[in-house]
Amino acid sequence: MKGERMMRDVNGFERSGEVAAERLKRAGSVLIIGHIDADGITASSIASVSLRRARIENSVHFVKKLDEAAIKKVHAHPADTFWFVDLGSAMLSKLDEDRCIITDHHRPEPLKEEVLYREGHVNPHLFRIDGSTEVSASGVTYMVAKKMNPQNQDLSAMAVVGAVGDFQESAEGRLIGYNRSILDDAVALGLIRAEKDVRLFGRETRPLPAFLQYSSDPALLPFITHRRRMSIVDIINEDRTAHDEDHMECIDLVRKAGVEIVDGGSLRTWSQLTRDEKRRVVSAVVERIIEAGKGVATVRRLIGEVYSLSPDLPGSPPGWLTASTENDAGKADERVPPLAMRAVLDAKEFATLLNACGRHDRPEVGLAVCLGDRGKGLEEALRQQEDHRQSLRRAIDLIRCDPEFGTMTVTRGGTALSSVRYFNARDRIEDTILGTVAGILIGTAGIPADRPLIGFALSGDGTCTIKVSGRGTPVLTAMGLDLASAMREASTSVGGAGGGHNVAAGATIPEGKEEEFLLVIDRLVNGQLSPSA
Numbered sequence: 111m112k113g114e115r116m117m118r119d120v121n122g123f124e125r126s127g128e129v130a131a132e133r134l135k136r137a138g139s140v141l142i143i144g145h146i147d148a149d150g151i152t153a154s155s156i157a158s159v160s161l162r163r164a165r166i167e168n169s170v171h172f173v174k175k176l177d178e179a180a181i182k183k184v185h186a187h188p189a190d191t192f193w194f195v196d197l198g199s200a201m202l203s204k205l206d207e208d209r210c211i212i213t214d215h216h217r218p219e220p221l222k223e224e225v226l227y228r229e230g231h232v233n234p235h236l237f238r239i240d241g242s243t244e245v246s247a248s249g250v251t252y253m254v255a256k257k258m259n260p261q262n263q264d265l266s267a268m269a270v271v272g273a274v275g276d277f278q279e280s281a282e283g284r285l286i287g288y289n290r291s292i293l294d295d296a297v298a299l300g301l302i303r304a305e306k307d308v309r310l311f312g313r314e315t316r317p318l319p320a321f322l323q324y325s326s327d328p329a330l331l332p333f334i335t336h337r338r339r340m341s342i343v344d345i346i347n348e349d350r351t352a353h354d355e356d357h358m359e360c361i362d363l364v365r366k367a368g369v370e371i372v373d374g375g376s377l378r379t380w381s382q383l384t385r386d387e388k389r390r391v392v393s394a395v396v397e398r399i400i401e402a403g404k405g406v407a408t409v410r411r412l413i414g415e416v417y418s419l420s421p422d423l424p425g426s427p428p429g430w431l432t433a434s435t436e437n438d439a440g441k442a443d444e445r446v447p448p449l450a451m452r453a454v455l456d457a458k459e460f461a462t463l464l465n466a467c468g469r470h471d472r473p474e475v476g477l478a479v480c481l482g483d484r485g486k487g488l489e490e491a492l493r494q495q496e497d498h499r500q501s502l503r504r505a506i507d508l509i510r511c512d513p514e515f516g517t518m519t520v521t522r523g524g525t526a527l528s529s530v531r532y533f534n535a536r537d538r539i540e541d542t543i544l545g546t547v548a549g550i551l552i553g554t555a556g557i558p559a560d561r562p563l564i565g566f567a568l569s570g571d572g573t574c575t576i577k578v579s580g581r582g583t584p585v586l587t588a589m590g591l592d593l594a595s596a597m598r599e600a601s602t603s604v605g606g607a608g609g610g611h612n613v614a615a616g617a618t619i620p621e622g623k624e625e626e627f628l629l630v631i632d633r634l635v636n637g638q639l640s641p642s643a
C-alpha cells in the first residue's frame with residue numbers, strides 16, 4: 111500500500127498508540143464513534159471505561175457505516191475530541207486532524223505517508239501488523255487504553271472477545287500475533303482461561319446433543335449421521351423427521367461414549383463435562399469422521415484454543431452468576447433461562463451475543479453488557495440473539511430453498527462469472543445480516559468455497575442503494591484473494607464505496623449497478639487468484 115512501511119514494527123505501532131493516549135488524556139470531552147459489530151462494541155466499551163477512569167466526560171455513538179453524512183454529523187457535535195473505533199481509517203482524509211483519534215484495523219485508504227502517519231491515527235497495517243488476523247479494533251483501542259493508564263490492563267478480556275468476534279482465531283484455531291500479548295494480559299489477571307478444546311460454538315449454553323447437531327465449523331452432523339444418510343435420505347431433502355433423527359443420533363453418540371446428557375434434571379453443556387468425558391465424546395466423533403473418509407482437515411478444525419471468561423469481568427456485579435441461577439431456578443416459564451446467561455463466559459458466545467445486538471440496531475444493549483450489566487441488559491441482549499437466530503434461519507432458507515434468490519455464477523445479463531459466486535436477496539434480507547449470511551453459506555452444500563461469495567441486498571436506510579457483502583476463506587486468501595481491495599475498486603468504479611478485510615469486505619453501490627459491479631469484481635478476483643493469467 112502507498113505510504114506503508116516495509117518492516118513489521120511493533121514498537122512503532124505502540125508509539126503511535128502512546129501519542130493518541132496523550133492526546134486523549136488532555137481532552138475535555140470525547141464523543142466515541144463505534145461500529146455496530148462485536149469488535150466495534152467491545153472497542154467502544156474499552157474506550158468509554160478508559161475515559162471514565164481518567165475522569166473525562168464521554169458518550170458513545172454507534173454507526174453502521176461511516177459515510178460523509180455521518181462524518182458531518184460527528185463534526186457538528188460539541189465534544190472537543192472524537193474517538194473513532196473500528197472505523198475511520200477508510201475515511202481518514204475526511205476527518206478533522208486536530209480533533210480526531212482513530213483506533214482502527216481496517217486497511218486505510220491509499221494516501222500520502224504524512225496523512226497516514228499523522229498523530230492520532232493508530233492502525234496496525236501501517237506497521238506491517240495484519241489487522242485481519244493479528245489485532246482487531248478492540249485490541250488497538252485496548253493498546254491505547256493501556257498507554258493511558260496501565261491499570262486498564264483489566265480491559266484486555268474485552269479485547270479478546272472483540273478479536274474472536276472478528277474471527278481472528280479462526281484460520282489458525284488460536285489467537286496469533288499481537289493478539290497473543292493481549293491474551294497474556296487477560297490470562298495474567300485471571301480474567302481469561304485459554305485451553306485446548308473443541309472449537310465448536312455453544313460450549314457454555316448449548317445442551318450436548320444440540321452442540322454436536324448444529325455445529326458449523328466444522329459441521330459434524332454429516333459424519334454423525336453418515337451411516338443412516340448413506341442408506342436412506344439425501345441431505346438436501348431434509349425434513350422434520352430427518353431433523354428429529356439427527357437429534358436422536360447425536361444423543362446416541364454421546365450416550366454410547368458413556369456420557370450422561372442430563373444432570374440433576376437439567377441438560378448438560380460441553381463446559382460441564384469432565385476432561386475424560388470430553389475425551390470420550392471427541393474420540394467417538396473422530397472415529398465417525400475417519401469412517402466417512404475425511405480425516406485430518408476436519409479434525410484440525412475441530413480442536414483448537416478456546417477462551418473462557420471469568421464471571422467477574424470489570425463492572426459486573428459480584429456473585430451475579432450464582433444469583434441468576436438461584437433466582438430463576440423456580441421459574442419454569444422464565445423467558446431467559448439461566449443457562450443462556452452463561453453466554454458471557456465464552457469469548458465466542460459473548461461475541462455472538464454482541465453481534466446480534468448490533469445487527470439488530472441495539473448496539474447500546476451490547477455495550478451495557480460489555481460494561482458489566484448482568485441484569486436487564488443481558489436479558490435484552492439474549493432476546494436480541496433469539497431474534498437474530500430466527501432472522502438468520504429465514505435468510506439462509508431463502509437463499510438455499512427459493513430458486514429466485516439462490517446463488518448464481520451467471521449474471522442476469524447472461525455473462526458467466528469465472529471467479530465469484532453471488533446471490534441477490536433484494537429486500538428479503540436485512541442489510542445488517544447480509545455479511546453474516548454470506549459467511550455462513552460459503553462452503554456449505556451446493557455453495558463450494560472455491561471462490562468468494564458476494565451477497566446483494568437493498569440498503570436499509572432508505573437511500574435507494576445496494577448493500578454488498580463479500581466473504582472468502584483463509585484458503586482463498588492464502589491463494590492471493592484480497593476482497594477489501596477488490597470491493598473498494600469495484601464499488602468505486604460504479605459510483606459506490608467499500609472496503610474491509612482480505613477475507614470479509616463490504617460496499618454500498620447505487621441501485622441498478624449490480625451487474626456492472628459483478629463484472630468488475632469478477633475480473634479483479636480472477637487477477638488475484640491467478641496472478642500470472
Ligand code: C5P
Nearest residue numbers: 545579607608609610614615616617618
Ligand atoms: O457489512 P459486512 O459484514 O459485509 O462488512 C465486512 C467488512 O467490510 C467489515 O469489516 C466492514 O467494516 C467493511 N465494510 C467497509 N465498507 C462498507 C461496508 C463494509 O469497509 N461500505
